[in-house]
Amino acid sequence: MSRLIACRNLSKRFGTTEVLRDINLEVHPGEVVVIVGPSGSGKSTLLRCLNVLEPISDGELEVGGKRLGDRGTRKRDIRRETGMVFQQFNLFPHMTARDNVMLGPRKVRGQSRREAGELADRLLNRVGLADRSHHYPSELSGGQQQRVAIARALAVNPRVMLFDEPTSALDPELRGEVLQVMQGLAADGMTMLIVTHEMRFAADVASRLIFMDEGRILHDGNPKTLFQDPPSDRFRDFLRHVQS
Amino acid sequence: MDFRWDVVWNALPQMVDGAQLTAQITLLGIGGGLLIGTLCGLITAFRVPVLHWLVFVYVSVIRGTPIVVQAMFIYFALPLAMDITLSGFAAASLCLALNAGAYITEIVRGAVQSIDKGLQDAGLALGLSYPQVLLSIVGPLAFRRTIPPLGNQFIISLKDSALFLVIGVAELAQRGEQLTAQTGRALEIWTAVAVFYLIMTFILAMIMRLIERRMRIL
Numbered sequence: 001m002s003r004l005i006a007c008r009n010l011s012k013r014f015g016t017t018e019v020l021r022d023i024n025l026e027v028h029p030g031e032v033v034v035i036v037g038p039s040g041s042g043k044s045t046l047l048r049c050l051n052v053l054e055p056i057s058d059g060e061l062e063v064g065g066k067r068l069g070d071r072g073t074r075k076r077d078i079r080r081e082t083g084m085v086f087q088q089f090n091l092f093p094h095m096t097a098r099d100n101v102m103l104g105p106r107k108v109r110g111q112s113r114r115e116a117g118e119l120a121d122r123l124l125n126r127v128g129l130a131d132r133s134h135h136y137p138s139e140l141s142g143g144q145q146q147r148v149a150i151a152r153a154l155a156v157n158p159r160v161m162l163f164d165e166p167t168s169a170l171d172p173e174l175r176g177e178v179l180q181v182m183q184g185l186a187a188d189g190m191t192m193l194i195v196t197h198e199m200r201f202a203a204d205v206a207s208r209l210i211f212m213d214e215g216r217i218l219h220d221g222n223p224k225t226l227f228q229d230p231p232s233d234r235f236r237d238f239l240r241h242v243q244s
Numbered sequence: 245m246d247f248r249w250d251v252v253w254n255a256l257p258q259m260v261d262g263a264q265l266t267a268q269i270t271l272l273g274i275g276g277g278l279l280i281g282t283l284c285g286l287i288t289a290f291r292v293p294v295l296h297w298l299v300f301v302y303v304s305v306i307r308g309t310p311i312v313v314q315a316m317f318i319y320f321a322l323p324l325a326m327d328i329t330l331s332g333f334a335a336a337s338l339c340l341a342l343n344a345g346a347y348i349t350e351i352v353r354g355a356v357q358s359i360d361k362g363l364q365d366a367g368l369a370l371g372l373s374y375p376q377v378l379l380s381i382v383g384p385l386a387f388r389r390t391i392p393p394l395g396n397q398f399i400i401s402l403k404d405s406a407l408f409l410v411i412g413v414a415e416l417a418q419r420g421e422q423l424t425a426q427t428g429r430a431l432e433i434w435t436a437v438a439v440f441y442l443i444m445t446f447i448l449a450m451i452m453r454l455i456e457r458r459m460r461i462l
């Protein structure tokens with residue numbers, strides 16, 4: 001009952017290419033799941049299926065107790081349960097940081113300008129950007145933009161946060177500030193699914209590690225155990241590649 | 245050859261009349277063109293079934309024929325083919341609107357399609373509906389991107405209005421032709437006509453520049 005995400009035999013095809021095959025996954029409140037895997041293994045597609053940015057080809061999907069395909073459940077109802085952070089930030093360039101964060105609460109939760117504004121100020125403060133709220137995205141560094149994007153996703157009060165390589169587009173010296181915000185969220189008990197190549201972060205913060213390969217979940221378990229004793233050659237090879 | 249300012253001075257009232265007509269035709273033309281172009285541009289950008297094929301035909305016909313031929317067709321051929329007779333002024337305005345509309349269609353389509361898909365995803369991921377994404381995100385961004393090419397198109401349309409002298413509309417260029425015939429002073433008259441056009445295109449360009457500056461193009 002307490003599952004926040006449940007997918008059964010979820011498959012995804014683009015034309016005839018099968019990108020996700022029979023994914024079975026349950027995520028419970030408070031879990032911090034890090035997903036790793038080679039490029040093209042379907043990690044982004046999995047996250048995009050979980051919030052229905054991509055329609056699934058087969059299987060079942062349930063998020064926050066809402067089942068895709070049930071009568072009266074719209075895609076939007078599922079998306080509201082999830083917040084998504086993208087590799088390229090995707091901030092709205094014509095809005096200030098504050099307006100970016102306010103848009104969701106205003107349009108999705110029907111909050112007044114004042115309510116949404118107060119919420120935005122709180123969230124920007126939480127990601128350490130209270131003094132940047134009236135800046136446009138083009139006036140912010142990559143790390144700052146990504147932190148605004150996290151605040152924006154949090155603003156609709158999602159039950160699960162999805163991160164798709166949130167630090168991959170950042171210069172190395174800017175990654176720490178974003179990872180720190182994410183670590184803070186984890187410490188506050190936020191349920192998170194994080195696709196990343198930051199193995200240190202995975203080892204330190206994840207409560208669970210998933211290794212994907214060719215559209216399947218190959219391993220799913222405790223990060224420390226998996227890192228210490230890789231159960232397959234594929235995973236061992238992958239770790240060698242990322243670490244070098 | 246000396247430059248006779250008195251010729252220019254005497255011709256001024258007629259030229260102002262002509263410039264007014266040019267301005268009216270241009271405003272109607274770009275106004276109508278904006279309506280047509282916005283509608284047709286959205287139809288092609290979102291590939292509205294059936295309609296986007298009609299728009300494709302419309303744009304192809306306009307882009308594939310000279311505007312002089314379009315003006316001749318509307319003014320001389322339409323009355324024969326469909327029993328519709330337009331005044332020179334109406335034919336000119338309609339022709340300019342149809343012509344500008346086709347190019348604006350492409351401007352609008354290009355602007356909408358140039359908006360990063362990631363922004364749409366970000367909006368949808370927040371839980372916005374598709375219409376909300378269009379209204380709050382794609383629309384405002386695309387609108388900004390149309391402004392520089394629109395300014396360009398407006399100036400082209402203003403200058404294109406000169407060729408309506410072929411259907412006898414007494415706009416600025418046609419006045420120039422008449423006045424040259426009356427006075428025999430081509431140098432003075434055409435210099436003055438050119439200056440009039442220059443002033444009008446300059447004003448248009450300044451207006452567009454102002455809008456551009458007030459709205460950050462992103």
Ligand SMILES: Nc1ncnc2c1ncn2[C@@H]1O[C@H](COP(=O)(O)OP(=O)(O)O)[C@@H](O)[C@H]1O
Pocket residue numbers: 014019037038039040041042043044045046
């Ligand atoms: N919109 C799409 N159309 C066709 N193929 C796609 C599309 N998106 C992703 N793919 C393919 O799906 C596979 C998995 O992609 P992706 O989920 O982005 O992998 P990852 O995030 O693990 O690198 C890749 O082979 C990719 O080419």
Ligand SMILES: [Mg+2]
Pocket residue numbers: 043044045165
């Ligand atoms: Mg990816």
